[in-house]
Amino acid sequence: MVKMACFVFVFLMIMILSSSASVILSTSGNATLCLGQTRQQFLCEVAGPLLFWSFSGANGVPFSSGATTTRFLSPNIEVELLSICSEVPLIRSMATITKVTRNMNGTTLQCRNSSFVTGSIGEEVNFYVLSSTAVSLIYVTTLESSTGQLTIYASWPLATCAAMYGVSISNNDVKQTQVVERPQFFFNVTSGTYRIGVNSIDYNGTIVEDPVYATISIHVPEFDVSARFVCVNKTFLFTTEKLEEEDTSVLSSIISQISITNQNNESYTYKVTMKNQFGSLTKYGVVGQQRAKPIDGEDKKQTDMSSM
Secondary structure, three states, rough: OOOHHHHHOHHHHHHHHHHOOEEEEEOOOOEEEOOOOOOOEEEEOOOOOEEEEOOOOOOEEEEEEEEOOEEEEEEOEEEEEEEEEEOOOOEEEEEEEOOOOOOHOOEEEEEEOOOOOOOOOEEEEEEEEEEOOOOOEEEEEEOOOOOOOOEEEEEEOOOOOEEEEEEEEEEEOOEEEEOOOOOOOEEEEEEEEEEEEEEEEEOOOOOEEEEEEEEEEOOOOOOOEEEEEEEOOOOOEEEEOOOOOOOOOOOOOEEEEEEEEEOOEEEEEEEEEEEEEEEEEEEEEEEEOOOOOOOOOOHHHHHHHHHH
C-alpha cells in the first residue's frame, strides 16, 4: 500500500525537485494555538531518504525505509509515517498535537532532511498558546416572519479561543439553556420580558468568567392618558405616560375626537392609539369642558359693576 503511494506523489515530487527546497511543512512560521485544543496536525514532506522531526531542539524522531512506527516526539506530540516512495525518493509524515498545554507556548516544531542541524534543509513552526476570553457584549434584535411569529436574534463578537458558547434565556422565572458553536442564536418568543445571557466555553469545557446579559421587552405600549379641554381656545390637552419600565420605542401615536356628548358641547369622547414594533394599544376616554379660571379680583369687579 505504501508502495502504491509512489504513483500518487510523482507529480508532487516533480514540483519539489524543480524548486530549491526539498522540505515542505504544511504550516510554517508562527501558529496560534488555543489552550486545550486537540488533534492539531502538521504535514511534512521531504524529498530524500530521511525525514527528521525535532521539537524545541530536543532529540528528534527520524523516519526512513527502516522506521515506520508511530512515535511520540514529546508527551503531547506524536509523529507517524504516512508514505515512503523510495524510487523518487519522497517521505511524508504527520505530526499531531494530541492536546495543547500551556507549556507549549514559545516552543518550536521542526521538520528537516537530516538528523544533523548543520547543513540540513528544514522548515519550522513556532507555537503561541492563547487562553479563552469572555464574551464582552451582546447584540439583540427582533425579527418577524410572514406568519407573524416573532423571533429574537442574538449575536456577539467572537471570543478568543472559544470552543463553544453557553446561551441562557429567562422569561417569567422560566430558564432555558443551550450550547452553540457559532456566535449567534435564534429563538421564538411571545410577549414578555426576556433576559439573554451568553458566556464562552474553552476547549477544556470550562466556562470563562461570568456571562454578559442583555434584556429585551416584547409587548405593546402600556400607557395612561390624562386629558382636559380648555374652553377659551377650544384645545384638547393630552398627557401620555408610559407604564412599563423597559425601554420599548413607540413608533407612532394617533389622537382623535370621536364624538360630542351633547348639544352644549360639555364633554367629548376621544381615542388614543400607540403602536410599536410588537403591536398597538388603544384607549378611550371622556373629557369635559373646563372654563378658564377668572383673574384675581375679576369676580369682585363684575359684582361691583352689576350693582351700579
